[in-house]
Amino acid sequence: MTMTTSDGTVVGTTKIVDNGPATQRWNLVIMGDGYTSTRLGQFAADAKSFADTLFATPPFGSLSRAINVYRVDVSSTDSGADDPTACGGPGTTARTYFDAAFCTNGARRLLVVDNTTALTVAGSQVPQWSMAMVIVNSTVYGGSGGSVAVFSLAAGANEIALHEMGHTAFGLADEYEYYLGCGAETGHNRHPAGEPAEPNVTVDADRATNKWRDLVAPGTAMPTTTNADCTTCDPQANPVPAATVGAFEGAHYYHCGAYRPQFACRMRALNNPYCAVCSRRIRQTIQPYLPAVVTRASSVGRLPGHPDVF
Numbered sequence: 668m669t670m671t672t673s674d675g676t677v678v679g680t681t682k683i684v685d686n687g688p689a690t691q692r693w694n695l696v697i698m699g700d701g702y703t704s705t706r707l708g709q710f711a712a713d714a715k716s717f718a719d720t721l722f723a724t725p726p727f728g729s730l731s732r733a734i735n736v737y738r739v740d741v742s743s744t745d746s747g748a749d750d751p752t753a754c755g756g757p758g759t760t761a762r763t764y765f766d767a768a769f770c771t772n773g774a775r776r777l778l779v780v781d782n783t784t785a786l787t788v789a790g791s792q793v794p795q796w797s798m799a800m801v802i803v804n805s806t807v808y809g810g811s812g813g814s815v816a817v818f819s820l821a822a823g824a825n826e827i828a829l830h831e832m833g834h835t836a837f838g839l840a841d842e843y844e845y846y847l848g849c850g851a852e853t854g855h856n857r858h859p860a861g862e863p864a865e866p867n868v869t870v871d872a873d874r875a876t877n878k879w880r881d882l883v884a885p886g887t888a889m890p891t892t893t894n895a896d897c898t899t900c901d902p903q904a905n906p907v908p909a910a911t912v913g914a915f916e917g918a919h920y921y922h923c924g925a926y927r928p929q930f931a932c933r934m935r936a937l938n939n940p941y942c943a944v945c946s947r948r949i950r951q952t953i954q955p956y957l958p959a960v961v962t963r964a965s966s967v968g969r970l971p972g973h974p975d976v977f
């Protein structure tokens with residue numbers, strides 16, 4: 668483990684969305700990496716931008732009273748992130764607090780930070796943190812969704828963040844059917860037989876046993892689509908209405924043998940809504956933090972037992 672906390676300073680924490688005490692809410696903690704001390708105003712704007720996007724994105728809008736958002740200002744010595752030549756980057760190394768780097772597993776887009784450092788800072792600043800997120804001050808496209816959700820400031824940054832938090836906070840799988848790219852790799856023709864643990868991908872397209880079968884209409888074919896050429900990604904357009912839940916072949920990094928619940932989903936490609944299965948998992952996770960509905964049966968001017976109308 669590389670400790671790089673000499674390359675910056677934890678400046679302080681601000682609660683930017685307050686829906687109640689941290690002990691009773693789902694607490695999102697947003698930190699920054701690769702922001703120099705003079706750029707922390709930009710980080711504040713970037714964090715607010717993401718929070719605004721989050722609450723404007725279904726299903727989070729209907730869950731908003733359950734969610735607090737905290738911004739942790741962290742300054743770094745240098746701007747940006749490591750961007751190795753091995754993945755086509757310029758070979759930049761940046762001295763940053765969380766040691767952000769592109770090019771994990773040979774994929775430039777896989778941007779990671781030192782998770783131990785990030786979780787240590789989140790835990791010390793907001794002990795009741797529910798999810799830790801790091802915004803990396805680079806315009807190179809990238810993100811990742813391990814124990815910490817990470818994203819850069821490439822075009823569509825907030826969309827990347829919504830995808831990555833699908834992994835980090837809700838245990839969702841990638842629904843796309845390649846790893847490095849369609850036609851750019853071998854070993855991704857057919858998914859292994861084992862059933863993935865994540866709720867939104869499966870090897871089981873049988874109507875009787877599929878894990879999201881309660882959302883599949885009786886008239887929907889199972890599987891709903893199949894890939895005619897397992898050596899590459901399926902090029903076919905969606906043959907059914909967009910909202911149809913079924914089993915669409917091509918998911919979880921494989922061209923065949925794995926299925927996703929809808930043709931499109933944010934966990935498959937950016938700028939799509941979360942599919943019904945992903946949305947349900949998000950609601951199931953956050954709903955327990957919604958404030959209880961208060962019934963003020965004895966409010967002034969009301970008879971005992973007379974319900975308030977909200």
Ligand SMILES: [Zn+2]
Nearest residue numbers: 932934942945
């Ligand atoms: Zn999905």
